[in-house]
Amino acid sequence: xxxxxxxxxxKPSNFLRQVIEKDLxxxxxxxxxxxxxxxxxxxHQAGRSDPARIRTRFPPEPNGYLHVGxxxxxxxxxxxxxxxxxVCHMRFDDTNPEKEDQEFVDGILDAVKWLGFGWDANGTExxxxxxxxxxxxxxxxxxxxxxxxAYVDEQSPEDMRHNRGDFSKPGTxxxxxxxxxxxxxxxxxxxxxxxxxxGAAVLRAxxxxxxxxxxxxxxAIYRIRRATHHRTGDKWCIYPMYTYxxxxxxxxxxxxxxxxxxxxxxxxxxxxxxxxxxxxxxxINKPHPRQYEFARLNLTYVITSKRKLKQLVDExxxxxxxxxxxxxxxxxxxxxxxxxxxxxxxxxxGVTKSDSWIxxxxxxxxxRDDLDPKVARAMAVLEPVKLVITNWDALMGAGFQDxxxxxINPRDPASGxxxxxxxxxxxxEKTDYEEAPPKGYNRLFPGNKVRLKYGHVITCTGATKDAAxxxxxxxxxxIPDTKSGTPGSDxxxxxxxxxxxxxxxxxxxxxxxYDRLFAVAQPDTTDKDFLEEINPDSLKVVTAYVExxxxxxxxxxxxxxxxxxxxxxxxKNHGVGxxxxxxxxxxxxxxxK
Ligand code: ATP
Ligand code: MG
Numbered sequence: 001x002x003x004x005x006x007x008x009x010x011k012p013s014n015f016l017r018q019v020i021e022k023d024l025x026x027x028x029x030x031x032x033x034x035x036x037x038x039x040x041x042x043x044h045q046a047g048r049s050d051p052a053r054i055r056t057r058f059p060p061e062p063n064g065y066l067h068v069g070x071x072x073x074x075x076x077x078x079x080x081x082x083x084x085x086x087v088c089h090m091r092f093d094d095t096n097p098e099k100e101d102q103e104f105v106d107g108i109l110d111a112v113k114w115l116g117f118g119w120d121a122n123g124t125e126x127x128x129x130x131x132x133x134x135x136x137x138x139x140x141x142x143x144x145x146x147x148x149x150a151y152v153d154e155q156s157p158e159d160m161r162h163n164r165g166d167f168s169k170p171g172t173x174x175x176x177x178x179x180x181x182x183x184x185x186x187x188x189x190x191x192x193x194x195x196x197x198x199g200a201a202v203l204r205a206x207x208x209x210x211x212x213x214x215x216x217x218x219x220a221i222y223r224i225r226r227a228t229h230h231r232t233g234d235k236w237c238i239y240p241m242y243t244y245x246x247x248x249x250x251x252x253x254x255x256x257x258x259x260x261x262x263x264x265x266x267x268x269x270x271x272x273x274x275x276x277x278x279x280x281x282x283x284i285n286k287p288h289p290r291q292y293e294f295a296r297l298n299l300t301y302v303i304t305s306k307r308k309l310k311q312l313v314d315e316x317x318x319x320x321x322x323x324x325x326x327x328x329x330x331x332x333x334x335x336x337x338x339x340x341x342x343x344x345x346x347x348x349x350g351v352t353k354s355d356s357w358i359x360x361x362x363x364x365x366x367x368r369d370d371l372d373p374k375v376a377r378a379m380a381v382l383e384p385v386k387l388v389i390t391n392w393d394a395l396m397g398a399g400f401q402d403x404x405x406x407x408i409n410p411r412d413p414a415s416g417x418x419x420x421x422x423x424x425x426x427x428x429e430k431t432d433y434e435e436a437p438p439k440g441y442n443r444l445f446p447g448n449k450v451r452l453k454y455g456h457v458i459t460c461t462g463a464t465k466d467a468a469x470x471x472x473x474x475x476x477x478x479i480p481d482t483k484s485g486t487p488g489s490d491x492x493x494x495x496x497x498x499x500x501x502x503x504x505x506x507x508x509x510x511x512x513x514y515d516r517l518f519a520v521a522q523p524d525t526t527d528k529d530f531l532e533e534i535n536p537d538s539l540k541v542v543t544a545y546v547e548x549x550x551x552x553x554x555x556x557x558x559x560x561x562x563x564x565x566x567x568x569x570x571x572k573n574h575g576v577g578x579x580x581x582x583x584x585x586x587x588x589x590x591x592x593k
Pocket of ligand 1: 060
């Protein structure tokens with residue numbers, strides 16, 4: 001519920017805001033009672049009027065690390081609750097015992113907190129686990145059986161599938177559909193007590209085998225699965241199905257607006273059916289939570305499936321869940337994304353009701369807009385070649401180091417200045433010298449004048465090459481009285497300005513240049529195995545030289561390396577004596593030729 005106090009313009013309208021505003025206006029949920037914790041009808045009825053105007057929830061399954069798509073859902077659920085005087089519950093949808101793990105639970109909580117949200121509202125921690133509701137879910141299932149609304153089906157899975165029919169063919173009743181209530185109850189208890197083998201039977205809701213919505217053709221609501229659950233251990237050998245569990249979780253928690261992605265649209269009729277039956281039976285209160293679907297985030301060059309992200313990790317295609325190329329929240333964080341940039345991104349993409357692809361540049365744009373006004377600038381040479389000022393000793397004296405300065409952040413005059421040295425030997429980018437320059441090239445080539453940014457103007461005189469023809473050193477002569485910021489320094493006109501660092505005080509750094517992990521814009525949308533779409537050049541590691549001040553950088557410190565883009569000191573590997581930067585993203589405009 002704690003929405004970060006962003007100083008951003010008013011939130012754009014979206015259809016969910018309209019729904020909520022209408023509900024608030026009409027007082028749809030105004031009469032609700034809240035028992036102080038999740039619970040059944042009696043529990044809430046004994047409580048007080050619900051202090052939360054709306055309740056939303058973020059309900060991940062703890063079977064992996066969260067990704068950028070979840071960030072959208074987190075910002076949406078926590079953001080709306082914060083904006084409308086509500087509460088957002090952090091809920092682990094841990095009804096599937098097999099794939100869940102405490103490591104993922106911890107990772108998910110970290111990610112939500114890092115994004116700037118919390119589940120504490122006026123001293124109450126709204127952190128819940130669906131597995132805490134297993135007793136209620138079981139009780140509700142017995143209620144459905146007793147009301148003639150559920151039965152134990154012992155058809156083989158093949159028969160069950162076959163008898164469900166399809167879009168053009170209505171389903172066929174199971175021979176077990178007309179069992180007596182007593183027989184169903186006995187059999188269901190036998191399921192619970194471990195008397196039946198895994199898969200031997202399921203409990204199904206009895207609705208309508210001819211429904212045009214296949215989800216309403218007696219959906220399975222409980223299955224037998226002997227698996228140790230990460231919280232309930234071996235207490236249960238039957239587990240509720242997601243479609244059954246989710247509406248109940250929402251109802252017990254007094255959720256008002258249950259937001260999910262579009263693929264659940266067809267399940268909404270069952271969601272409503274189940275809650276109607278349970279409130280008729282007095283197990284839950286009215287008004288019910290309501291489900292609203294929005295378009296999931298599809299981001300170009302990115303995969304948003306936990307299962308596939310897990311495969312990338314397990315098969316070693318990346319170094320881990322937090323590999324900076326991963327679009328997991330831990331990966332984006334290590335890459336250098338800020339919580340503010342992800343929230344800004346979520347705000348900009350908004351919520352719609354139809355699926356579309358968001359261009360990756362939208363995410364990078366949000367990042368630049370967040371970082372540009374607040375991060376320090378620095379010069380860095382990523383592909384270094386030595387530049388020697390051949391007239392330095394004669395002009396300045398051997399060993400002399402001139403001190404140059406530049407604003408720490410030109411967007412923030414209060415940020416102050418940074419200093420670095422200009423001497424006889426400097427590092428420049430290899431690509432800033434061309435023996436035979438292409439047309440329009442204004443950087444170093446024999447005879448051309450160039451300004452070394454924040455420093456002096458030089459005239460290139462030539463270069464030395466090795467036997468293979470590679471340039472190993474560039475030579476130039478300094479033009480006196482051209483130092484930036486000194487009177488008359490602009491008397492000599494130049495067309496090119498290049499970045500550099502001083503050989504005497506530059507700091508060596510390992511710089512990891514990341515590119516997109518997938519080579520195609522919409523990975524995993526064709527028959528092709530998504531692993532074949534991995535970009536083989538997604539990581540290039542270079543030994544660079546950076547400004548001396550960066551020796552003091554701490555992990556997670558972010559910089560704009562002038563003309564190269566945004567970089568962050570790697571939170572895992574950067575440390576004293578080992579300077580490691582990750583490229584977050586490039587500059588918006590490529591450096592002028
Ligand atoms: P996956 O299939 O990758 O495991 P999921 O949808 O099963 O994803 P959950 O842990 O069930 O993952 O998701 C938690 C919440 O995040 C759900 O409410 C879900 O709708 C939402 N969510 C997941 N992926 C996206 C996405 N790409 N865009 C928006 N919301 C998403
Ligand atoms: Mg899921």
